[in-house]
Amino acid sequence: xxxxxFLTHRPELSRQKARQLLLAGxxxxxxxxxxxxxHPVDQWSQIELQAADGSWQTLQAGAPRCYLMLHKPKGCVSxxxxxxxxxVMDWVEPAAALHLHxxxxxxFNTTGLLLLTNDGHWSRALxxxxxxxxxxxxxxxxxxxxxxxxxxxxxxxxxAYENLTTRPATLQVIHPHQAWLTIHxxxxxxxxxxxxxxxxxxxxLHRQAIGPVELDPHLQPGQWxxxxxxxxxxxxxxxxxVID
Numbered sequence: 001x002x003x004x005x006f007l008t009h010r011p012e013l014s015r016q017k018a019r020q021l022l023l024a025g026x027x028x029x030x031x032x033x034x035x036x037x038x039h040p041v042d043q044w045s046q047i048e049l050q051a052a053d054g055s056w057q058t059l060q061a062g063a064p065r066c067y068l069m070l071h072k073p074k075g076c077v078s079x080x081x082x083x084x085x086x087x088v089m090d091w092v093e094p095a096a097a098l099h100l101h102x103x104x105x106x107x108f109n110t111t112g113l114l115l116l117t118n119d120g121h122w123s124r125a126l127x128x129x130x131x132x133x134x135x136x137x138x139x140x141x142x143x144x145x146x147x148x149x150x151x152x153x154x155x156x157x158x159x160a161y162e163n164l165t166t167r168p169a170t171l172q173v174i175h176p177h178q179a180w181l182t183i184h185x186x187x188x189x190x191x192x193x194x195x196x197x198x199x200x201x202x203x204x205l206h207r208q209a210i211g212p213v214e215l216d217p218h219l220q221p222g223q224w225x226x227x228x229x230x231x232x233x234x235x236x237x238x239x240x241x242v243i244d
Contacts, residue, residue, distance in 0.1 A: 004037030026050035073221035078105035112207035113215040140204035144176040
C-alpha cells in the first residue's frame, strides 16, 4: 500500500498529521527518510517514525527482502502450492518461512531460470508488460527450423485468440533442430505457439536468461542461489505506479 495510507491506519495519526510528519522528514522506510506519501510499502518494509524528542519509534519491523534464482527442473509446477503436482517451492528450503512467490512462470516441463522473491513491489514491476525485459530460451524442435522462421519471428506473429501480434523476436539457429530465441513478452505458451504458427513443434524448452541475468552455470536442476545486489538492480524496471 501507499506509505500515507499505512500511517493513517495508525489510530493516533490523522491524515493531516501523517502529511505533516512526511513533509518534516520524520518518517523513514528501510532507514531512509521518505517524504512522498505515495511511496510503496508492504509487510516487509521497515517503517520508523521520529518522536518529538528526536528518537525513532519502530512502527513496523519489516523483514529482509529475498531474491533468488532457481534452476527449475522438469516435472514441477510454477506455483506456491498445487494439490496434484510438486511445485518449485519444494526445491527451495526457506520458501515457506520467507513467504516467497513467483514474478513469472515456466511450464510444467520447461526448465531453466526462474525467479522467486518476497518483494511484492519488485515483483509487480518486473511483471509489467511495459518492463519489456528480454527473455532468452534454448528451443529444441521436432522438425528442422525453416530458413524463413527468423524473418517471420522478427516481423511478429498474429495470435487470433488474443487479437494481437507478438513483438519482434530474435532467433539464432545453432543446429537444424535447435535455436536461441529472445522474446520481449510472456504470452501463454508463447514460444510453443510461435513455432506452431510456422508448422513446427517445440519438444524441449529451457530459459537461459531474463534481461542481463543469466542462469548460473553452477546450478544443477533443482538448485538455487540468492541473486546478487547487482542482479537485483539489473532486473528492477522503472517503479510501478502504486494505486492502492
